Amino acid sequence: MSILVVAEHDNASIKPSTLNTVTAAAALGDDVHMLVAGSGCQSAADAAGAIAGVTKVLKADSAEYEHGLAENVAPLIKAVADGYSHILAPATTFGKNVMPRAAAMLDTQQISDVSGIESADTFERPIYAGNAIATVQSSDPIKLITVRSTAFEPAAEQGGSGAVEDVAATGDAGLSTFVGQELTKSERPELTTARIVISGGRGMQSGDNFPMLEKIADKLGAAVGASRAAVDAGYVPNDYQVGQTGKVVAPDLYIAVGISGAIQHLAGMKDSKVIVAINKDDEAPIFQVADYGWVADLFEAVPELDAELEKSL
Amino acid sequence: MKVLVPVKRVIDYNVKVRVKADNSGVELANVKMAMNPFCEIAVEEAIRLKEAGGADEIVVVSIGGKQTQETIRTGLAMGADRGIHIETDDEVEPLGVAKLLQKVVEEEAPGVVIMGKQAIDGDNNQTGQMLSALLNWSMATFVSKLEISGDEASATREVDGGLETIKLKMPAVVTVDLRLNEPRYASLPNIMKAKKKPIDEKTPADLGVDTAARVKTLKVVEPPAREAGVKVASAAELVEKLKNEAKVIG
Numbered sequence: 001m002s003i004l005v006v007a008e009h010d011n012a013s014i015k016p017s018t019l020n021t022v023t024a025a026a027a028l029g030d031d032v033h034m035l036v037a038g039s040g041c042q043s044a045a046d047a048a049g050a051i052a053g054v055t056k057v058l059k060a061d062s063a064e065y066e067h068g069l070a071e072n073v074a075p076l077i078k079a080v081a082d083g084y085s086h087i088l089a090p091a092t093t094f095g096k097n098v099m100p101r102a103a104a105m106l107d108t109q110q111i112s113d114v115s116g117i118e119s120a121d122t123f124e125r126p127i128y129a130g131n132a133i134a135t136v137q138s139s140d141p142i143k144l145i146t147v148r149s150t151a152f153e154p155a156a157e158q159g160g161s162g163a164v165e166d167v168a169a170t171g172d173a174g175l176s177t178f179v180g181q182e183l184t185k186s187e188r189p190e191l192t193t194a195r196i197v198i199s200g201g202r203g204m205q206s207g208d209n210f211p212m213l214e215k216i217a218d219k220l221g222a223a224v225g226a227s228r229a230a231v232d233a234g235y236v237p238n239d240y241q242v243g244q245t246g247k248v249v250a251p252d253l254y255i256a257v258g259i260s261g262a263i264q265h266l267a268g269m270k271d272s273k274v275i276v277a278i279n280k281d282d283e284a285p286i287f288q289v290a291d292y293g294w295v296a297d298l299f300e301a302v303p304e305l306d307a308e309l310e311k312s313l
Numbered sequence: 314m315k316v317l318v319p320v321k322r323v324i325d326y327n328v329k330v331r332v333k334a335d336n337s338g339v340e341l342a343n344v345k346m347a348m349n350p351f352c353e354i355a356v357e358e359a360i361r362l363k364e365a366g367g368a369d370e371i372v373v374v375s376i377g378g379k380q381t382q383e384t385i386r387t388g389l390a391m392g393a394d395r396g397i398h399i400e401t402d403d404e405v406e407p408l409g410v411a412k413l414l415q416k417v418v419e420e421e422a423p424g425v426v427i428m429g430k431q432a433i434d435g436d437n438n439q440t441g442q443m444l445s446a447l448l449n450w451s452m453a454t455f456v457s458k459l460e461i462s463g464d465e466a467s468a469t470r471e472v473d474g475g476l477e478t479i480k481l482k483m484p485a486v487v488t489v490d491l492r493l494n495e496p497r498y499a500s501l502p503n504i505m506k507a508k509k510k511p512i513d514e515k516t517p518a519d520l521g522v523d524t525a526a527r528v529k530t531l532k533v534v535e536p537p538a539r540e541a542g543v544k545v546a547s548a549a550e551l552v553e554k555l556k557n558e559a560k561v562i563g
C-alpha cells in the first residue's frame with residue numbers, strides 16, 4: 001500500500017521538516033504520496049512533486065485550506081485516507097495540531113513524535129522528555145504518525161517526478177477562522193534546520209543582551225534559540241524556545257549560554273553532535289552533557305569568543 | 314457558563330525518571346506524582362475566567378487509578394467547584410481519554426473545555442485535538458491568550474513561526490501553553506475546603522466506552538547516554554577545539 005505525507009507549506013514552498021518526513025515515509029514503503037492542502041498552492045504542489053521519492057501529489061486547492069486550520073484540513077485527510085497504510089506529518093505545531101484531529105475522525109490512535117521505524121507497525125518514540133525511549137506497536141489498520149524531524153535526514157528537494165492530481169475540497173467547517181499572525185522575522189537560518197545553534201538562558205539577564213549572541217550567530221551562520229526561562233522573562237519571542245515543549249533541534253554544534261540544563265531543556269537539544277556550555281556555575285547540569293564546558297561569566301566569555309572568532313574565521 | 318477541565322496525574326516534573334530494569338516501562342513506585350503542569354495552567358485559566366464573571370462553575374475531570382483523586386483535590390483546592398473521577402487502573406490512550414471526555418461533555422454540557430496541550434509523561438499532545446474532533450467543536454491548541462465573549466472566542470496560539478490568532482465559534486476545546494498564565498498555589502484554607510467539595514465516581518463501563526489499547530509498548534529503554542566532555546579555559550582554546558578536534562566550525 002502507499003504512504004501519504006501531509007505537507008507543511010506556505011502555499012508557495014514546502015517547509016523543510018516535510019523533507020525529513022518523506023524520508024521516514026520512504027522507510028515504510030516505496031510509493032510515497034503527498035497531500036498539499038492550500039489556497040493558490042500550485043507552486044507548493046509542484047515543489048512537492050519534485051521531492052526525491054514522491055510519486056504522486058494530491059492537491060486540494062481551496063480557500064478554506066489557506067491557513068491550515070485543523071477543522072478544515074482534518075476532514076480532507078479523512079476523505080483521502082482510503083488506500084493508505086500510513087499517514088505521516090512532521091511533528092511541528094502544524095502536524096501536532098492537525099493530525100490528532102484526523103486520527104480521531106479515523107478512529108485511530110496516533111503515534112506522536114516518531115524517532116525510529118522498526119517495521120510497518122513498530123516505532124520508536126521518546127517519552128518523559130526524552131528520558132526514555134519506547135518501542136511501540138500499533139494494531140490500527142491505518143497508522144497516523146507525526147515524525148520527529150531531527151531523527152531523519154531530509155529527502156532531496158529535487159529528483160522526484162510526482163504528478164500533481166487535484167482532489168475535491170471538503171469545504172469550510174465553519175468552526176474557526178484565521179485572524180492574523182505575528183511571525184518572527186529573521187535573516188538567520190531556521191532554528192530546527194540550522195547547522196549551528198546558539199541559545200541563551202536566564203543568565204542573559206535581558207533581551208538587550210541577546211545581540212551578543214546574534215553577533216556570534218552571524219559569524220557562524222547560526223540560528224539563535226533560548227530556554228523557557230528566557231522566553232518567559234520576555235527576552236526573546238516564544239518561537240525561540242528549545243526543549244520538551246518547544247522546538248527540538250539537533251545541529252552539528254549547540255552553544256548554550258547561561259542555561260542551567262534542566263531536563264526539559266535537554267530534551268530539545270541533547271541529540272546535537274557537539275555541545276558547548278558557557279556557565280559561571282561549574283555544577284550546572286548542562287556540563288554533564290557538554291563536550292566542551294567553559295566555566296566563566298558569560299558577559300566576559302561571550303565577547304571574548306566573539307573576538308576570537310573574528311580573528312580566526 | 315460551565316467550564317470543564319480535564320487534568321492528568323503524572324510524575325512530578327522535577328523527578329528524574331528512571332527506566333525499569335525489565336524494560337517494561339518507567340519506575341512509578343514511590344515516585345512523587347503531581348498534576349501535569351499544563352493542566353495546572355488550564356485550571357488556573359478556568360478560575361480566572363470565573364473570577365472575571367465569565368464562568369459560573371468549574372468541573373475538573375480525571376481518568377486514572379484510585380490516587381487520581383488527589384490530583385482532582387488539587388484542582389478543587391486551587392478553586393474548581395467539583396470533580397469527576399473516572400476510575401480505571403488501565404493506562405488509557407489519548408483516543409480512549411478523548412472518548413471518555415466526550416461522554417462527560419455530553420452529560421455536563423460545558424461551554425468550553427480547557428485542557429493541557431500535552432501530558433509530560435507520554436508527551437503525546439493529542440487528547441484535546443481528538444476530543445474536539447469527536448465533538449465536532451472548534452479548537453485552539455497551544456494557546457497563550459484566550460478571550461471568550463458570548464458565542465465567540467479569540468485565541469492566540471504559539472506556533473513554530475511565532476504567534477497566530479484565530480477566532481473560534483463556541484463551544485470550543487482549548488489546549489493551553491506555558492505562557493497563558495502562572496498557576497496559583499492552593500492556600501491552606503482552600504485545601505481544607507476542597508476536602509468537602511464533591512467528586513463524582515464513574516468507570517469507563519458506566520460511560521459505555523471501550524478503552525482497549527490500540528498501541529502496545531514492547532519495551533522502554535534509556536536513551537543513549539552522553540558523556541561529559543572536557544573543560545576549556547579560554548575562547549582561544551574553545552575555538553581551536555571546535556575547529557581542529559570537533560571540526561564543526563570552519
Ligand SMILES: Cc1cc2nc3c(=O)[nH]c(=O)nc-3n(C[C@H](O)[C@H](O)[C@H](O)COP(=O)(O)OP(=O)(O)OC[C@H]3O[C@@H](n4cnc5c(N)ncnc54)[C@H](O)[C@@H]3O)c2cc1C
Pocket residue numbers: 200201202203204226227228229230241242243244245246247257258259260261262263264265268278279280281284296297298299326350351433
Ligand atoms: C511543563 C514544563 C515544560 C518545560 N518546557 C521547557 C522547554 O521546552 N524548554 C526549556 O528550556 N525549559 C522548559 N521548562 C523549564 C525548565 O524546567 C527550566 O526552568 C528552564 O529550562 C530554565 O531555564 P534557564 O536554564 O535559562 O534558567 P536557570 O535554570 O535559572 O539557569 C540560568 C543559568 O545561567 C547561569 N548564569 C547566570 N548568570 C550567568 C553569567 N553571568 N554567566 C554565566 N552563567 C550565568 C546560572 O549559573 C544558571 O545555571 C519547562 C518546565 C515545565 C514545568
Ligand SMILES: Nc1ncnc2c1ncn2[C@@H]1O[C@H](COP(=O)(O)O)[C@@H](O)[C@H]1O
Pocket residue numbers: 318319320321322349351352374375376377405407410427428429430431432433435436437438439440441
Ligand atoms: N487520564 C487523563 N485524565 C484526564 N485528562 C487527561 C488524561 N490524559 C490526558 N488528559 C488531558 O489531555 C491533555 C493532553 O494530554 P496528551 O494528549 O496525553 O499529551 C492533558 O493535559 C489533560 O488535560
